[in-house]
Amino acid sequence: MTTETPGQEIHPGAASPAASTAPWPGAESGQSTTKHFLMCRPEHFAVEYAINPWMDPSAGADRDLAIRQWEELRSVYEGLGHRVSLIDPVEGLPDMVFAANGALVVGGRVYGARFKHPERAAEGPAYLEWFVRNGYDRVREASFTNEGEGDFLTLDHVILAGTGFRTDITAHSEAQEFLGRPVVTLRLVDPRFYHLDTALFPLNGHNVAYFPGAFSPGSQEVLRRLFPHAVIADEDDAVVLGLNAVSDGTHVVVNAEAAGLRRTLEHEGFKVVPVDMSELRKAGGGPKCCTLEIRG
Numbered sequence: 001m002t003t004e005t006p007g008q009e010i011h012p013g014a015a016s017p018a019a020s021t022a023p024w025p026g027a028e029s030g031q032s033t034t035k036h037f038l039m040c041r042p043e044h045f046a047v048e049y050a051i052n053p054w055m056d057p058s059a060g061a062d063r064d065l066a067i068r069q070w071e072e073l074r075s076v077y078e079g080l081g082h083r084v085s086l087i088d089p090v091e092g093l094p095d096m097v098f099a100a101n102g103a104l105v106v107g108g109r110v111y112g113a114r115f116k117h118p119e120r121a122a123e124g125p126a127y128l129e130w131f132v133r134n135g136y137d138r139v140r141e142a143s144f145t146n147e148g149e150g151d152f153l154t155l156d157h158v159i160l161a162g163t164g165f166r167t168d169i170t171a172h173s174e175a176q177e178f179l180g181r182p183v184v185t186l187r188l189v190d191p192r193f194y195h196l197d198t199a200l201f202p203l204n205g206h207n208v209a210y211f212p213g214a215f216s217p218g219s220q221e222v223l224r225r226l227f228p229h230a231v232i233a234d235e236d237d238a239v240v241l242g243l244n245a246v247s248d249g250t251h252v253v254v255n256a257e258a259a260g261l262r263r264t265l266e267h268e269g270f271k272v273v274p275v276d277m278s279e280l281r282k283a284g285g286g287p288k289c290c291t292l293e294i295r296g
């Protein structure tokens, strides 16, 4: 049903290791899934304003380096056999590279983002427009503030939803109603981890890795109950945005600096794919932020 603008589609070149029956011990953590991602080349990337504690406009950012790091991330996905589509970057929207914030797409239904900060407000309609243009007809403009997959992370039977800094808790029930999936609210308490995807990522359809210190005591308890076998990350890994990672159930694409987390994931049987996203981190983003998953 989805038709994409010619030239925007990128076809995976290499054979897919993710689709193979690779004997990595990660098999016990779940099967590898071939995914469809939407990304936005950082052609207008800059740190021009500060809307999170990572951003310092006076420090400057090297756009060419950001583009090289982003290209590397894109080829990692393609090399793993994932499909990558592109949305055109819009001049004047320096954070548009963080595609994860643009929407939440589950079962072919697109729940649009509504950004908290006016600096990013125009990104919501830009991403929604991409989905409409590409044939998605179950599209919902949000009535409440929410920053897409920055604060909504989807597992097989539940969607985990962050609140506290960006996404309004009322958006959680709006998303649940629209998507027909149970949404579990998690409260974020540390401003460095202002989106859920800075503090937690799904390892597969039924387990997660997370940094407990980013969550309120009640939400920590919820996470312990839901995921008794979760991978627990420490603050050293969290402060290099190590939890802003993307897993296909076998491979985990993770910030290279997250040394402890990388070791733990390998020990758990995952195939770790380190990437350097240091330039994009100056705006508060990592690999997951650059990646919006299109499900269905």
Ligand SMILES: CN(C)C(=N)NCCC[C@H](N)C(=O)O
Pocket (backbone or CB within 6 Å): 051, 052, 055, 095, 098, 100, 101, 120, 149, 150, 194, 195, 197, 198, 244, 283, 284, 285, 286, 288, 289
């Ligand atoms: C990992 N995170 C938090 C993301 N999903 N998005 C990055 C957004 C960065 C942007 N400057 C902002 O502060 O909104």
